[in-house]
Amino acid sequence: MKSRNNRLFFIFIALTGSVIAVLGIVLGQLFPFYMESFFLKNDIPFTEQQIEQLKYQLAFILAILLVFSFLLIAYIANRLIKELLDPIEDIIHTARELIKGNYRARAYASGTATITELRKSINMLARNLQEIEKMRKVENERLKTLIENMGSAIMMIDREGTVSIANAQFLDEFQLSLNEVKGRNFLTLDLPKELELFIDHVFLTELPYRKQIEIERNNEKIYKQVYGAPVVGEHGRWLGIVIVMHDITELIRLEQIRKDFVANVSHELRTPITSIKGFSETLLDGAFEDEKMLLSFLEIIYQESYRLQMLIQDLLELSKIEQHGFMVQLAPTSLKDVLIRAVEVTSPKMDEKNMEFDVDIQRDVKVLGDENRLIQIFTNLIMNSITYSPNDTAITLRIKEDEKYGIVEVEDEGIGIEKSEIPRIFERFYRVDKARSRNSGGTGLGLAIVKHLVEAHRGKIEVESEVGKGTCMRVFIPLYKEN
Template structure:
């Protein structure tokens, strides 16, 4: 695009050339008439005059054009640069600048335009930075977010929302929310928001790409300048885990109430019976007192287990970790459970490396092994085998407890570490179990920075593998 400076210089050059050409024609016509006869110049010599006249006028034209160019460059071109820079700024190029020259007399204007350009550049950079931070914030949100225009078209959607419903923003951008396959309940929620234009919060169970999820949906209008309504924003929080924890809490309260109610009811019933006269018969008295003692022991065991779990879940729960012999743990555990094993004619075997040492709290590790061995005895038939074996794997020592009991199906394995969960409820209740043993085992194993695995098959038995860090030199 030709600038004002170049156009003005072109016009000056053309006009000046025309003027000099006209002057040359006039002089070329007048000289022979006015001066040639007086000076007695031959007509043939006039050609020399014409050549000299052409050269002189040409040189004068070039010198004048150079002078005019310098003058225009000094006083006209700065205005042209200012105009060009202003157009660049208007087009969004905030890096454009004007050369500031005191000799032109427009330094103030040039400086002001440069200050404006710098301010615009800073504002643009700040806006880009804020937009980038906002984009990063939206994309890294753990909750799904979608922004709808006034007509329901999608203008913004973050990655979490896309992953939740299997969508790509580039594929759904500018489409209506009703045309992208969202769950019907979510479509109804969005429709209600667009119709009422009021903030709304609602819990929905939605069929997502991850299966059915419990969500809390919050929608609110997007208000622009001067209170103009621009659309709606919807934020979706996945509360499936919270729902699961709430159910676990409810189940825990119900189970604790039930487990406490059973021995308390027995103690109360037999005590009332004794008070109503049964104490007069010595045989009945002793029998009822024995039952009351068993129920009291059962109640105490339950309370102790609950207190253990409570301590383990507190951050201040500490253990004294030392080098512990796995062989010694197995032998002590078998001594503690010998009576119940002999009652079923079960004779557990110890195999593996008798020099294996692990790092942990000896009493807590013993509690782990005793719980697992007691479970193995409880769920095993008389005369079957139970094996306690030690092994190594990388930086872990492995404590393996294997039985030939009733086993478990694959649908039960994910739940066996839940509080109060029982595979064979009748047998475990009759044996006096609280249903908290495996939950305690898992907490203790994790407190040792270890892990526990279980393999089982119905009718063939169960194998627990406890991984505890080895003693490092």
């Protein structure tokens, strides 16, 4: 800015000096002729020496006048440049900063009304741009927060097939990092083949598309509801596509459990009802006349009726436990007393198979629980161990504790459970060995009830098992603390 002002200043001074020099030369040439005609007209005697002297004096005076005029003009020119050009340069500099994106820049020029008005307009523009930038940043942060905290996986792909946006849910889903994804073609990310085909379909049709896909990962099936749509900008310009994936694995699993439950309930109810109906018809057809057959059939009808009654009781109990708002009556409870009561209830069944208890209780532990419900939990677990264990074996009962929980372990020497089946043993009617559990009179609801009761105590249950060696059920109940 200063160099430009200096150039303007020197050009102005040069032009002004040239004009003054020309005027001085003209005056220097005309002045002797004027003086000579003046002396002749007034009959004033003069000599050439006097004329030369007058010329020198005139040249000296003209030189002084020229220097003074030059300095005066230089001062005036400098003031004019500062008052007129410097404010404009300041405004131009502010405008350039705004172009660069520095919306905090402001013009401080002063001068004429026009310059002041221009300065106000530039500053108002800067303030408006700064407000727009703030709003844009806030909107970007909101959008980023929304995308990152959505429960669904989101990926945006531009028209060249390059990934431009991928949220944390998507990265976690496919075990990728942002550096591995952003700026790369989606075909190089080693995505599941089903997803790649879905993306290709959206690219080819350029229309919204929805589909349920099945992905296999670590020998486990995962179900995704995938939605794809084109992204269209201004003037209908096609920018790419956006992919949204909802995990519906749990919904599919629950739907399957519901179907299995309906099928299992129907089957479990049908078996005793069919038996009761069949034997009753046989008796009505005349079999009651044979006393031995009559007693045998009545015994079977009684057993099936009892089994039906137990099934209905367990269903009602499970329904009650699963109701919203179900609570257990929490109070300080001795785990040792609870296990003693559970052992007393299950001892007759143990004696039938010539089994024994191996108790490992170093000291009693007090927990915050419902005594009756805890007895129900451990009675069910011990009965399960008895059912799935061969004769002449032992069931080990242990009481432990850690910083948060009182721990009870029920370990048997039974048939064990396959690792793939462990996640399903708490489902209703799920049976590891269907023939054995059904012959034992079990309803298939015991472990489902146990799980719900443990969760009602804000505890947890873990299972360790090895096929052919046995199973260990580990129940965690929160400790009772006096404070």
